[in-house]
Amino acid sequence: MTGSGAQLTGTPSNRSGAWAGLQAFDTEHVWHPYDRLPAPAPALPVVGAQGVRLHLADGRQLIDGMSSWWCAVHGYRHPALDAAVREQLEQMAHVMFGGLTHEPAVRLAARLAELAPEGLSEVFFCDSGSVAVEVALKMCVQYQAACGHGHRQRMLTVRGGYHGDTLGAMAVCDPDDGMHALFAGMVPRHVFAARPPDGFGAGLDPDWAAALEALAADHADELAAVVVEPVVQGAGGMRFHSPACVAYLRELCDRHGLLLVLDEIATGFGRTGAMFACEHAGVSADVMCVGKALTGGYLSLAATLCSADVAAAIGAGEGGALMHGPTYMANPLACAVGLASTALLADGAWMGDVARIERGLRAGLSDARELPGVADVRVLGAIGVVELDRRVDVAAATAAAVAAGVWLRPFRNLVYVMPAYVTSDEELDQVVAGVLAAVTAA
Numbered sequence: 001m002t003g004s005g006a007q008l009t010g011t012p013s014n015r016s017g018a019w020a021g022l023q024a025f026d027t028e029h030v031w032h033p034y035d036r037l038p039a040p041a042p043a044l045p046v047v048g049a050q051g052v053r054l055h056l057a058d059g060r061q062l063i064d065g066m067s068s069w070w071c072a073v074h075g076y077r078h079p080a081l082d083a084a085v086r087e088q089l090e091q092m093a094h095v096m097f098g099g100l101t102h103e104p105a106v107r108l109a110a111r112l113a114e115l116a117p118e119g120l121s122e123v124f125f126c127d128s129g130s131v132a133v134e135v136a137l138k139m140c141v142q143y144q145a146a147c148g149h150g151h152r153q154r155m156l157t158v159r160g161g162y163h164g165d166t167l168g169a170m171a172v173c174d175p176d177d178g179m180h181a182l183f184a185g186m187v188p189r190h191v192f193a194a195r196p197p198d199g200f201g202a203g204l205d206p207d208w209a210a211a212l213e214a215l216a217a218d219h220a221d222e223l224a225a226v227v228v229e230p231v232v233q234g235a236g237g238m239r240f241h242s243p244a245c246v247a248y249l250r251e252l253c254d255r256h257g258l259l260l261v262l263d264e265i266a267t268g269f270g271r272t273g274a275m276f277a278c279e280h281a282g283v284s285a286d287v288m289c290v291g292k293a294l295t296g297g298y299l300s301l302a303a304t305l306c307s308a309d310v311a312a313a314i315g316a317g318e319g320g321a322l323m324h325g326p327t328y329m330a331n332p333l334a335c336a337v338g339l340a341s342t343a344l345l346a347d348g349a350w351m352g353d354v355a356r357i358e359r360g361l362r363a364g365l366s367d368a369r370e371l372p373g374v375a376d377v378r379v380l381g382a383i384g385v386v387e388l389d390r391r392v393d394v395a396a397a398t399a400a401a402v403a404a405g406v407w408l409r410p411f412r413n414l415v416y417v418m419p420a421y422v423t424s425d426e427e428l429d430q431v432v433a434g435v436l437a438a439v440t441a442a
């Protein structure tokens, strides 16, 4: 370690006085998501979080409109989640999952199979959403090979998607926004259809359906699966589409011998008003990825669920096993808090909260329609989006939201929120005010 870093390796400190040095080191040497070094602007130091509020080093408190990127649905420092981590820590923090097992993993797998749409009974735990998508892609390719279709290794997906940042996941992200050109030699070329037409209530567009059918038929002998985010495209553009599109993709897969992979990493655990977004369409998947809110925002954990048929085929196939096994697979601390988080959802009270937040966002954000430069305002479940007709000035928009006591992280032309389900009506009013301030400043 050189220079300023040498003085920073002591005991962590919450005192804001210590922050000057830490912040300088952070800005110079620590990468943040999708950023460069040194960072163009310092990040805000957070020293604590409680309920829906982030506590900054300078004493300010911000209501988190992002619930830490879809994760902290029950709020920060929830007593049941804190207790779950503490109790598990008294047993063990981690053991390898090869040849060993433990109660939190088994119980959480059973819980997931119970909550999941029909038929998704088999559970693979991994450490992040991106890895869950990698595992899903491998499952599909191994399944097809086991069924005698070793040439079926490509995926059919739609534009506008986001499935993670690892190479395999990136390959099924939108080819332009996912910057495939930058990694052209490393990213496999999959088959892309047009985005599903906008609008939760839009129904099935026959032209879109016909184009999908044509692509599936043209590439029938090389496609393994269809991979999509059901109903809500998240980081690819915060767009909503009709459940009828998801139902159509289910039929398409069945007609062409493709597996349907639903990426519910952002939408899962109630965010859209249904436990899983595919429930709006009344269909299930062959393979489903979950992550983000799985641990209520406590620890990085994701899972890839599949049907018994898919698992059986893979087991009977050439490799005789699913070829994946992360070091921290089914980490006990993460599984224990995942169990506690899903237990909080089990009584269904989240439904009333998500419906209440949806009403609040619809009422509150409708005022944004009148603001200059606003192209669209849309709400689904506990997701509110204001789309501008230009790129957001992220620094100006964030500063305006912070001044209003709200944490937002706009991207591209979008100012959006996905608050914790426990956000009160009063707090939601403040979140809405923060969005309006951000839009005005952007």
Ligand SMILES: *Cc1c(COP(=O)(O)O)cnc(C)c1O
Pocket (backbone or CB within 6 Å): 128, 129, 130, 131, 133, 162, 163, 164, 165, 229, 234, 235, 263, 264, 265, 266, 267, 291, 292
């Ligand atoms: C966030 C996200 C991922 C990636 O999850 P990470 O945990 O960030 O790797 C994948 N798919 C969707 C739909 C997501 O929103």
